Amino acid sequence: MPPGPRHGGPLEVRRLRIRELPGPVMMGRDAHGLGRKELHELYRALCLTRAAEERLEVLQERGHLTGELYRSLGQEAGAVGAAFALRRTNDGTGDFLAPTVRAAGALFLFGGEVLDFFRQYMARGTGPTKGREANVHWFDFQKGFVGPVSPLGTMIEVMAGITLSFRLRGQDRVGMVFDGDGASSTGAWHEGLNFAAVQRCPMILVVENNQWTFSTSTHKNTRVESFTEKGPGYGIGAESVDGTDVLAVFDAVRRAAALARAGDGVCMVELRYFRRGGDTQHDLQEYANPAEIAEWEAKDPIDGFRGRMLKNEWATEEELATIESDEFERCHVASEQAIGESLPAGPDAVESVYSNLDATRPWTRAVSPDPTMA
């Protein structure tokens, strides 16, 4: 029969301590087992996320964006910390990611190029989906990520299948799927999570509890105070963590990944934070309490980590300033390149609907319009 080593019984993620897990030697001062290089890399990913999204705002003002702009302001540490805890490779053997649009930082850490990110937002023909899809909705199976679709609960079902394949083939890989608090109300969320739990899929579900589903507060989506309360209902481990603390997120996801790798199947990690902005840039978030927004501004994940890096002497002011200007410059250069690239040709719209069939070209667009040639 298919299941992994254990049958039944709730999984107790919280009981596992980080010291029991394999990892690099602790460097002291609560560096969570990370060396200086890794800590700098974390900070770099945070800065890249923010710089890329701030760049998008400039591009939008200049009229370069095709569709909506989604920011992850205040949520950057969740995506970055989580992705940093997984095994990222470029050869199709590493762990797997399904991000949401507010997890661009995770996508970058998995090797998604910021140039492609801009091409996607600007619907360029040179982008990975050749202008068929937007923002973080793209695929790279070698690097290990799958593009989400907008009904996001679906991605749990898909990641259940990706991680099922890991288990069926006996591969030492895990998959991590991001979903917001809103998606938890969908049937797909339940069906996918239950299926993955029953099948002991090595899957981590990251619940981005940013307290908003567009304009609807999480309290109107669920009666539970924390999504971890749903864990026992699926027989899976669950842990809630401060989503503004990149190292705490890193730890939690590393614990979850270790359990998933060990055959315990699905784990849930809830990120607690606050979406400090509208659902899209067109949403002015007038429904949110300004005082609450200000409170969360004071807990900015990047400022917080920066201060901690300096206080613990994990980096110098100069090193951090260099990282910041590097990432700003990188986004500037990449976005300018994407601006200069062209949109896909309209007639390309008929291509690759199937692996071996194209859509019919409209006869009215032919040089000599003739319906019998449709």
Add this chain to the structure above:
Amino acid sequence: MTERETPEHLLKTRRGEPVTLLEAISEALFEEMTRDESVFMMGEDIGVYGGAFKVTRDFLEHFGGQRIIDTPIAEGGFTGAAAGAAHMGLRPVVEIQFMDFISPAYDVITNYIATSMYRGAGPMPLVIRGPVGGGNRGGPFHSQNVEMAFFHTPGLKIVYPSTAYDAKGLLKAAIRDNDPVIFEEHKGLYRAPALREVLPDEDYVVPLGKARTVREGTDLTIVTYGAMVHKCSDAAETLATEDGVSTEVIDLRSLIPLDEEAIIASVKKTGRVLIVHEDTRTGGIAGEIAIRISEKAFEWLDAPMLRVTAIDAPVPYSGSLEDYFLPQTDDVLKACRYLAAY
């Protein structure tokens, strides 16, 4: 995997014995799973029980629980999981216990699976198969035909066999195809004695998108598929013997790809066309076929294009209601006589 003996009931073709349409489907699945280790199955009660209709009887013992997976009742969940597995290079075959229950998977099929290739994810080799169709007094939730719920979604292929030979060859082609295929199996044909036939004892496929001329004719064309193929053939026989009308019957086999070439060629030959489907009337495939004929062969038509279909209602339970609901041979006969006299 250790070599295991093929279960007795799956050796009929090897022994030269005739098989039913259901047995042909079982053989196709068994042979594909044997041929290609990346093929595996998921569905409700397909393992221990062998499937509600016993299509996968003894598969669990033969292939093991890693490749024959009994799932929770969650068509969306396991169909979505099939999509993820297909991304990773596996070739999942999903059984929907009754195709009426495919609706929870509508989201993942239309939004995720069908768009996957177009969004740049590469091939999406998966088959979603299951029993459809009325006539078995199954009522509203065990009798539906679901093709048109998906026909309007680009990116999906839809197959609907009418014979044992086609069922086996089309299912093999579907499993080997790199696009998602919805494969409909009519319950009324599963064990129909008249459909038993001896299949070639060799590996064969029936390509998707090629219609079959069931019967050649010169006076009028019937375009149909699935269980209606047999009612239309009966009607054509009666027309030949009682009316001296020569009727061509085209079995579409797959609705996507649609063999437009075969339809147009036949209409140009006969000038009269009747479209017959067991599915309900409004939004049925007859409308699509008629507009294509209008685009490509209007000048060849000698009569209006007509259709015979189920009525626009949920599938009723009582036999008297269901018989009235479904298109019958007599309906086909009347429509053909009207056309022939036009």
